[in-house]
Amino acid sequence: MSDLSEKDIEVFIEAIGSYFKQITQEAASIGVAYLAANAFPMNDFTGMIKVSADYEGALYFSAPSAMLRHLLTVMKETNQSEENLLDAVGEIANTISGNARKYFGENMVISIPEKVSGLTSKLDHQSRRHAYVIIIKWKHYSASLIVDISRIR
């Protein structure tokens, strides 16, 4: 098992930055990635993508409901039901992990999104001893991207 490099993590930072820029026409402020063993900054809704093949673990995008409602408004989506908020976090997690394959290649197989509300600050099946946490600030909201992925081949 080998660790992801700083360059590897930069791929996820670029992908989330690009998502906000493209969808909202407004840059998000992306914090420096830090390592955490537990106490992950989970918000109201979380989208999770599991990875497999040459990698193991998962990527999480977790956002407060107010931020997701605002994003849906920007996308001109008037249905802001819980179902659509969950759909939004799943789609964002899916887009970031899918975009990251441009760099990691097809040997990072990604799952369809799992979407949950009210996730606790502990990960159920943590792959790494310390996972990377990236904080995204957009307008006055704060969301988190957690990269709990290891390269196994």
Next chain:
Amino acid sequence: MKLMIVDDSKIIRSRIARIMADATLPAIEIVGFAANGNDAISLFKATHPQVVTMDLTMPEMDGVECTTLLTELDSNVKILIISALSDKATAIQALKNGAEGFLYKPFTDAELINALLELIEE
């Protein structure tokens, strides 16, 4: 021209439909939505669309397999893949299986309209 929208995300399906409506593209009529490949096959047989927007990562049947089956049913169908999967191998595979265009997520309204117009005008 009849259009079918296939994506497991409801907000993406709605967004594509809304962009089409706002753009008032005269020749395009949306005939239905599907959230996975199996539903897309059934809807395709019932509505006979000439154009399809197709996600790749979906439950039950993914977009690559669905693209293959749709082109077997109608070799003239024009399929635009709309996916976040940005590696070259995936795009090549989708095009080999019968897709005619590839649009990466996230996309802007203009990018979607241009991609669909290019596909239709081919």
